[in-house]
Amino acid sequence: MKNQKRQVVSILAWSLLFFAWGCVDPFPIPTDEGFNNVLIVEGTLTNIESTQEISLTRTAPLGTAEVVGEQNASVTVRLGNGNSFAFQEVAPGRYQSVETFAATEGNTYTLEVISADGNTYTSTAQTLPPTAPLDEVVARRIVNDDDIEGVEIIVNTTDPSGQANFFRYTFEETYKIIAPQWNQFEAFIVSEDPPQVDIRLRSQEELICFGTNSSQSGTFFETTELSSNEVQEFPVHFLEKDNFFIAHRYSILVKQEVQSEEAFTFYRKLRELSGQENVFTQQQPGFLTGNILVNGNSTPEVTGYFEVVSQSERRIFFNFEDFFEPEGLPAFAVGCGEPQTPSLPVDRFGNSELLNAIRNESLEFFNDNIGGTGPGGANPDPNAPFKMVPRICGDCTVLGSNVTPDFWIE
Numbered sequence: 001m002k003n004q005k006r007q008v009v010s011i012l013a014w015s016l017l018f019f020a021w022g023c024v025d026p027f028p029i030p031t032d033e034g035f036n037n038v039l040i041v042e043g044t045l046t047n048i049e050s051t052q053e054i055s056l057t058r059t060a061p062l063g064t065a066e067v068v069g070e071q072n073a074s075v076t077v078r079l080g081n082g083n084s085f086a087f088q089e090v091a092p093g094r095y096q097s098v099e100t101f102a103a104t105e106g107n108t109y110t111l112e113v114i115s116a117d118g119n120t121y122t123s124t125a126q127t128l129p130p131t132a133p134l135d136e137v138v139a140r141r142i143v144n145d146d147d148i149e150g151v152e153i154i155v156n157t158t159d160p161s162g163q164a165n166f167f168r169y170t171f172e173e174t175y176k177i178i179a180p181q182w183n184q185f186e187a188f189i190v191s192e193d194p195p196q197v198d199i200r201l202r203s204q205e206e207l208i209c210f211g212t213n214s215s216q217s218g219t220f221f222e223t224t225e226l227s228s229n230e231v232q233e234f235p236v237h238f239l240e241k242d243n244f245f246i247a248h249r250y251s252i253l254v255k256q257e258v259q260s261e262e263a264f265t266f267y268r269k270l271r272e273l274s275g276q277e278n279v280f281t282q283q284q285p286g287f288l289t290g291n292i293l294v295n296g297n298s299t300p301e302v303t304g305y306f307e308v309v310s311q312s313e314r315r316i317f318f319n320f321e322d323f324f325e326p327e328g329l330p331a332f333a334v335g336c337g338e339p340q341t342p343s344l345p346v347d348r349f350g351n352s353e354l355l356n357a358i359r360n361e362s363l364e365f366f367n368d369n370i371g372g373t374g375p376g377g378a379n380p381d382p383n384a385p386f387k388m389v390p391r392i393c394g395d396c397t398v399l400g401s402n403v404t405p406d407f408w409i410e
Helices: 002-021 033-037 261-274 353-360
Strands: 039-046 053-058 074-079 084-091 094-097 108-114 120-123 136-143 149-158 166-178 185-191 196-201 208-214 219-222 230-240 249-258 292-294 302-319 363-368 386-390
Touching (some): 039 108, 120 302, 136 249, 136 302, 149 166, 219 261, 230 249
Antiparallel strands (some): 108 120, 166 208, 166 219, 166 249, 185 196, 249 302
């Protein structure tokens, strides 16, 4: 998951760069160190009282490294009324507001970044777009255009004022994980020499966990060409029937953001580019203007966007049985198969299969091997006291957290 997130950030960064570089045909891919000077700014303030966040990254030459966080910068959001909010670096390239705050109507917001090398970057002043509450999030069983059966998540919104026209939807999904080959006991090493093992009650919850996954990019909808200012049955997510996430209980938090027309256009075009199979195309799609400017006489390239959005959100829950027959439950995340019976005695190289498995946490205790079978279906192996399973099959913390989320409802 961590590598996947890095890939998405890298594609986003390069996409921004390709847009900012303009239309080039053919496109010579820069590989010199000068490419490190491109600062990428991503920031979204919302009307929800919270810790707001700004992301600052720089690209490295192609083929040498991924984007890296811009460290030791001074980050401030300045309001038109003279107030300001300071941000502090909590991780390389991640800056969070020192105090919680919410964007409000009637104010303007300008981002100011002073990099460690002394360059100053500012955004154009932004205002809070009109508010349009997210009326409804609905899960429904469908067969999609690809003839795949599953659950579709749709949203409905009505804006009587007619002022909210540009919408972006993101989501965070949380799902229950049940380890299919869990046992209340765990194996532990009593002695290395001579090799001796035993079992004890597990010290933590490892049967039921919760996984969380966030959308990497948004889906977009505009109402400017509609007869009414409504978002009706707009799909924001689809889960196939055999998706492991919905095997038990599933929850999704959908976030609706009302954007300015400029921000909507920027991010939609950026998503279109990053969604291409190959962003390194010979014909680049043209210049995409962000709203970050370089002040004074500084010359380094900069791209990205700072925006203020009106956000609302809704959460729903459902079980697999709410839409499908229980016997059709999706398979576990991996195929677990039959338990293994690793041998305890030390071989001529000084290794014990069972001790290694316990020490490396690669296998979990499933049952005693009394009455079981040895390798190849033979009689019980006296040298293999335990039946063991892959850790992912017997310990849910491999896939998620054993802490029940505060919002979770059974």
